[in-house]
Amino acid sequence: MAAGSRQAALEAEGLVKRYPDAGALRTVLDRVSLRLEPGETVAVTGPSGSGKSTLLHLLAGLETPDGGTVRLLGQDLAGLGEAARSRLRRRHVGFVHQFFHLLPTLTVEENVRLPLELDGVDAGRARRRARALLAAVGLAARAGDFPEQLSGGEQQRVAIARALAPHPAVVLADEPTGNLDPAAAAGVLDLLEAAVREHGAALVLVTHSAEAAARAGRVLALRGGRLVEAP
Numbered sequence: 001m002a003a004g005s006r007q008a009a010l011e012a013e014g015l016v017k018r019y020p021d022a023g024a025l026r027t028v029l030d031r032v033s034l035r036l037e038p039g040e041t042v043a044v045t046g047p048s049g050s051g052k053s054t055l056l057h058l059l060a061g062l063e064t065p066d067g068g069t070v071r072l073l074g075q076d077l078a079g080l081g082e083a084a085r086s087r088l089r090r091r092h093v094g095f096v097h098q099f100f101h102l103l104p105t106l107t108v109e110e111n112v113r114l115p116l117e118l119d120g121v122d123a124g125r126a127r128r129r130a131r132a133l134l135a136a137v138g139l140a141a142r143a144g145d146f147p148e149q150l151s152g153g154e155q156q157r158v159a160i161a162r163a164l165a166p167h168p169a170v171v172l173a174d175e176p177t178g179n180l181d182p183a184a185a186a187g188v189l190d191l192l193e194a195a196v197r198e199h200g201a202a203l204v205l206v207t208h209s210a211e212a213a214a215r216a217g218r219v220l221a222l223r224g225g226r227l228v229e230a231p
Helices: 052-060 082-092 108-118 123-136 152-164 182-199 210-214
Strands: 010-021 024-036 041-045 067-072 093-096 170-174 202-206 218-223 226-229
Touching (some): 010 052, 024 052, 024 067, 024 202, 041 052, 052 093, 052 170, 067 082, 108 152, 123 152, 152 170, 152 182, 170 182, 182 202, 182 210
Parallel strands (some): 024 226, 041 218, 093 170, 170 202
Antiparallel strands (some): 218 226
């Protein structure tokens, strides 16, 4: 089947985003379009301030574009109310933040269970899923620990387990290796690639790392607000 004849996991068309800047509006994203197929990995590169994180927030429905559309599994995010958009995001989007964003008052297992419980999954099923994911990322023995007891690399693995908990169709990773040493970074990329391979998730990887970008199937760059094929 041709790629264009099946439903994309995620599709953005003509995205525009502007922010106030010194009394004027600065265009951060200028008619950005992106189509992501199930199981595809795309790396997005570009200098700091080029709009990479903004793009991920728009793709996740965390921010609203000033122009253009985002469709997740064929559903136009702009056509949904806030509650429906949040529900769609919880069920189908896994977001991996650069600075982990783990809740410090929850244990490792509780952090991984959280998105499932927010979506109404019963406690027993959420617990089993969390424990299986923690085993998969090599942290089964740390389930009862709190985030502050873990290294940076371990915290990022917990964040990935949490992002993968609902079996997302799309994983959005914002500089997931930016704060890690080379060995930990390679391990995080292995985990993300395994999620794509094993579950057919589509992955958008925002990164400054040439090594991380080289592992993607397609590499794009944000330049002057436009998304272009990287050389």
